[in-house]
Amino acid sequence: xxxxxxxxxxxxxxxxxxxxxxxxxxxxxxxxxxxxxxxxxxxxxxxxxxxxxxxxxxxxxxxxxxxxxxxxxxxxxxxxxxxxxxxxxxxxxxxxxxxxxxxxxxxxxxxxxxxxxxxxxxxxxxxxxxxxxxxxxxxxxxxxxxxxxxxxxxxxxxxxxxxxxxxxxxxxxxxxxxxxxxxxxxxxxxxxxxxxxxxxxxxxxxxxxxxxxxxxxxxxxxxxxxxxxxxxxxxxxxxxxxxxxxxxxxxxxxxxxxxxxxxxxxxxxxxxxxxxxxxxxxxxxxxxxxxxxxxxxxxxxxxxxxxxxxxxxxxxxxxxxxxxxxxxxxxxxxxxxxxxxxxxxxxxxxxxxxxxxxxxxxxxxxxxxxxxxxxxxxxxxxxxxxxxxxxxxxxxxxxxxxxxxxxxxxxxxxxxxxxxxxxxxxxxxxxxxxxxxxxxxxxxxxxxxxxxxxxxxxxxxxxxxxxxxxxxxxxxxxxxxxxxxxxxxxxxxxxxxxxxxxxxxxxxxxxxxxxxxxxxxxxxxxxxxxxxxxxxxxxxxxxxxxxxxxxxxxxxxxxxxxxxxxxxxxxxxxxxxxxxxxxxxxxxxxxxxxxxxx
Numbered sequence: 001x002x003x004x005x006x007x008x009x010x011x012x013x014x015x016x017x018x019x020x021x022x023x024x025x026x027x028x029x030x031x032x033x034x035x036x037x038x039x040x041x042x043x044x045x046x047x048x049x050x051x052x053x054x055x056x057x058x059x060x061x062x063x064x065x066x067x068x069x070x071x072x073x074x075x076x077x078x079x080x081x082x083x084x085x086x087x088x089x090x091x092x093x094x095x096x097x098x099x100x101x102x103x104x105x106x107x108x109x110x111x112x113x114x115x116x117x118x119x120x121x122x123x124x125x126x127x128x129x130x131x132x133x134x135x136x137x138x139x140x141x142x143x144x145x146x147x148x149x150x151x152x153x154x155x156x157x158x159x160x161x162x163x164x165x166x167x168x169x170x171x172x173x174x175x176x177x178x179x180x181x182x183x184x185x186x187x188x189x190x191x192x193x194x195x196x197x198x199x200x201x202x203x204x205x206x207x208x209x210x211x212x213x214x215x216x217x218x219x220x221x222x223x224x225x226x227x228x229x230x231x232x233x234x235x236x237x238x239x240x241x242x243x244x245x246x247x248x249x250x251x252x253x254x255x256x257x258x259x260x261x262x263x264x265x266x267x268x269x270x271x272x273x274x275x276x277x278x279x280x281x282x283x284x285x286x287x288x289x290x291x292x293x294x295x296x297x298x299x300x301x302x303x304x305x306x307x308x309x310x311x312x313x314x315x316x317x318x319x320x321x322x323x324x325x326x327x328x329x330x331x332x333x334x335x336x337x338x339x340x341x342x343x344x345x346x347x348x349x350x351x352x353x354x355x356x357x358x359x360x361x362x363x364x365x366x367x368x369x370x371x372x373x374x375x376x377x378x379x380x381x382x383x384x385x386x387x388x389x390x391x392x393x394x395x396x397x398x399x400x401x402x403x404x405x406x407x408x409x410x411x412x413x414x415x416x417x418x419x420x421x422x423x424x425x426x427x428x429x430x431x432x433x434x435x436x437x438x439x440x441x442x443x444x445x446x447x448x449x450x451x452x453x454x455x456x457x458x459x460x461x462x463x464x465x466x467x468x469x470x471x472x473x474x475x476x477x478x479x480x481x482x483x484x485x486x487x488x489x490x491x492x493x494x495x496x497x498x499x500x501x502x503x504x505x506x507x508x509x510x511x512x513x514x515x516x517x518x519x520x521x522x523x524x525x526x527x528x529x530x531x532x533x534x535x536x537x538x539x540x541x542x543x544x545x546x547x548x549x550x551x552x553x554x555x556x557x558x559x560x561x562x563x564x565x566x567x568x569x570x571x572x573x574x575x576x577x578x579x580x581x582x583x584x585x586x587x588x589x590x591x592x593x594x595x596x597x598x
Contacts (some may be wrong), residue, residue, distance in 0.1 A: 040377040042385065043068065043358045047089050047340045051114050052096030054347050058119070059360070059375065060090035060101055067101060067112070067119060068375045070360060072349070077375050081119045083110050089133040094140045098122075098161045102131035102145055109134065109145055111161060111170060122161070123168040128152045128175070130489065132183045132199065137191040137209065142173070144194050144209050146182040149489040149555065153178055153185075153196055155209050174212025178205055181491075181555060186228040186237070188270055195237060195273060197225035200409045201416075201557060202241070204280070206273055216276040220266065220284070223414040224406065227301025227340070232308055236267040240289075240299035240312055242406055246417040249426040250464045252398055256292065261402040263289045263296040265312055265323060287327055289314065295401030296321065296331075297394020305344030306365055313338040313352060316394025316403045320352055322367045334361035334369060337392055356389055387481025390474050397465035404460070404478070408435045411485045415557045421463045423447045428538045431563050433548050434555075437487035440525045441549045446561055448531040448546035454479045488552025492596040500593075507594025510587045514579055519547040526550035526598060535577070536560060554596035568592050 043061035045068070051058055056078075059068040065086055069079035084103030091100050099112045099119070109131065111123040128147030136143045136158070145154045153176045160168040183199035188206075193215065196205045202220040207213070222241040229238040243262040245254075254260040265287045272283035289312060290296030297316025305311050305322075312321045315338055319331045335354025338361070344350035349370075352361040358378070362371040381389070390396060391411070394403040407414055417429035423446045430446045443449065444456035457478050461467040467474070494504050511517065520526040527549040537543045538561060545561055559565040565575055572579045572588045579588060 040379040042379045042381070043375050044355050045340075045353050045358060045360075045375060046087065046355055048342050048351060048353050048360070049090050049092035049099060050096065050342060050348055051092065051099075053116065056114075057342070057351065057360070058090060058092065058099055058114070059353065060087040061358075061375070062087050062355075065103065065105075067099075069119065070373055070375070072362070072373075075371055075373055077373070079118060080376075081112070081121075083112070083121065084108060088131060091134045091136045091143065093136055093158065093161065094138065098158075100134050100136065100143055102127070102134045104130045104132060104148070107131065107147075109143075109156060109170065111168060113161075120166070122166060123170055125156065125170045125172070127154050127156075127172065133185055135185050135187055135194065137187050137194075138189075139191050141191075142209055144185060144187075144196075144207070146178075146185050146196055148181050148183060148199055149491065151178045151181055151491055152176065153182060153194070153205075153207055155212055174209075176207050176212055176214055178214070179203070179217060180205070180557070184226055184228050186230065188237075188273075189230070189234040193274065195228060197228055197239070198223075200224075200412060200414050204237075204239075204268075204273065215274065216278070218273065218278065218280045220268075221281065222264070222266070223416060224298070224409055226299065227303075227313065229302040229304060229310075230270075231267060231310075232304040235270055236285075237270055237273060238302040238304070238310060239266040239268060240264070240302045241266060242298070242402075242414075244407065244414065244416050244418065246429050247419060250418065250420045251426075252466045255398050255401055255466055258288070258290060258292065258295060258401060261295075261297075261406055263299050263314070263401070265289055265299065265302060265310065287323065289321055289329070290401065293399055294331075295394065295397070295399045297397065297400045297402050298392070298406060300337075300339045301341045303341040303344055303350070305350055306346060311341055311344060311350060311367075313341050315339050315355075316392065316406070317400045318354075318395075320350075320361075320363065320367070330367060332363065332367050332369060334363075335359045335372065336389070356392070383477050383480040384484055386473075387477035387479070390478050391481055396461065396467050396470070396474065398468055402465060404465075407432045411435050411482070412488060412555070415563075417563055418464075420460075422459070423538075423542065424449065425540050425542075428540050428542065430538070430561050431558065434488060434552065435482055436485045437525070437549060437551055438485060439483040440487075441527050442529050443546060446545050447542065448529075453482065457482070487549070488555040490552060490597050491554040492593070494597050503590055503593050504597050506587075507590035507592070507597075510583075510591040511594055514583070514591075516578060520550045526553075534561075536562075536564070536575075538562065550595060550598050553598060568595060 042063045044063035047060045057070040065084045071078045085105035088104045101110045109125040129150040130148040132148040155174040180198040182196045185196040202222040206215040225241045269283040272278045300315035301313040310323045334352045335357035337356040338352040340353040350363040360373045391404045394400045413434045419429040450456040531544040565571040
């Protein structure tokens with residue numbers, strides 16, 4: 001189903017950015033040092049693709065907004081091209097001569113061409129706000145772009161790339177709205193359907209890319225679905241993810257034995273995915289990654305490789321696991337935070353993209369690292385950078401089972417309950433809150449007892465993750481990183497449509513009339529520094545809670561302290577939270593529209 005692209009604030013910002021002058025010429029790095037006038041900066045590679053000839057890799061760098069060209073026989077970076085502001089994905093067409101990259105800061109799809117010696121930008125296309133990934137169909141005729149916060153999948157026709165000339169004009173063929181914030185995706189055999197994974201929770205959507213319609217949505221017991229791939233026979237979908245036991249207390253015992261946070265590789269029968277309403281859990285096989293004493297924190301990517309094995313990037317513990325047909329596993333140390341895997345065929349070595357090392361690890365057929373290639377000089381890291389490394393480091397937890405990211409996905413939330421001592425009790429699981437904009441949401445904890453962010457960080461590391469080697473530097477660095485996180489963008493910004501603006505304004509008036517601002521004080525945080533009786537008690541009778549911020553509240557899934565409300569609408573329509581039974585349904589609908597615009 002085609003969905004029209006509304007003229008909202010995102011689109012306005014995108015058009016403004018699109019007309020801004022931007023450098024598209026290549027900036028070659030000689031493989032020895034960067035220009036002396038510019039200090040080394042983090043690149044943070046997040047994806048790679050083999051180009052025609054099989055000896056050159058194009059690597060998308062998130063932080064620098066560049067694409068690095070890496071010669072495998074030369075074992076070094078041979079070039080670097082300025083492409084955007086913040087790249088989040090890269091894909092190559094079947095001919096190996098055309099590439100696509102997505103830029104989540106400029107909200108663009110960038111088309112590039114490879115002539116055997118260098119890359120040049122051939123076109124830019126404004127796409128949905130915050131594109132998180134791009135994949136190309138096996139026939140090279142279309143690509144799909146999954147946009148995170150705007151919750152959409154766009155299908156782009158690629159026929160213009162075969163035309164001569166320097167510039168091409170790509171266009172969006174379909175826009176499909178999704179019921180969740182998407183990140184990773186993969187085309188199914190045949191090239192008509194694409195599977196899109198929930199960036200935070202456990203949902204999978206199947207989209208008919210040829211027709212532009214949503215086919216099915218399935219729910220898996222799990223979260224942090226990352227690095228989707230196909231099995232070697234093309235009959236199963238490989239899904240690395242995590243499983244949190246919402247009722248397990250965050251004790252050392254539960255963590256050490258992998259009962260609290262499990263890391264798994266799931267394979268799902270593809271024919272069942274195409275069935276609306278199918279029980280994909282029953283059509284799944286689940287393989288645990290990690291053992292007692294050696295957790296496998298944060299699996300981030302899977303890839304079928306030679307020998308009927310599956311390689312899995314264990315981003316939190318800096319390893320790649322090789323899983324055989326019999327389920328036996330062998331783990332190999334690579335660079336820091338491997339988040340993507342490419343190659344692994346007779347012609348192409350297996351390459352792990354090490355995001356936090358600005359490097360690539362090349363592995364041979366036996367799964368041994370034979371070479372490490374750096375993309376540039378090592379940059380000097382500031383406190384925020386060090387905090388980011390700590391946030392994603394599962395080795396900070398007991399035995400490497402989980403990182404901060406495991407529950408607070410990319411600084412946001414997996415949306416699940418966790419039975420931590422955040423409220424000083426066990427047996428009272430609470431919803432995992434987003435950490436985005438957390439510096440503005442004083443105090444911390446559902447009971448509001450932590451008055452300093454650094455105190456909350458320390459408590460989480462000690463009592464939830466049971467950090468075995470915690471230092472004050474870890475706490476200071478993590479606090480610096482968290483203090484820089486912005487609020488989640490709204491899923492439905494106010495549009496230019498007069499009727500929509502009027503509806504949002506009506507919702508704002510309902511918000512004021514019901515005195516919602518007493519606890520959720522506008523306009524900065526829509527939160528406050530007190531605790532309030534919200535009318536619902538937890539398992540221990542606690543009724544007073546610290547009100548979460550309403551900034552980006554529409555990006556959540558379940559609501560209230562125990563996730564009892566399955567939608568934002570249910571908070572008011574079913575549980576009558578602070579609205580009372582006499583508030584008309586139309587007012588509730590307007591209030592929800594207002595909240596989804598925050």
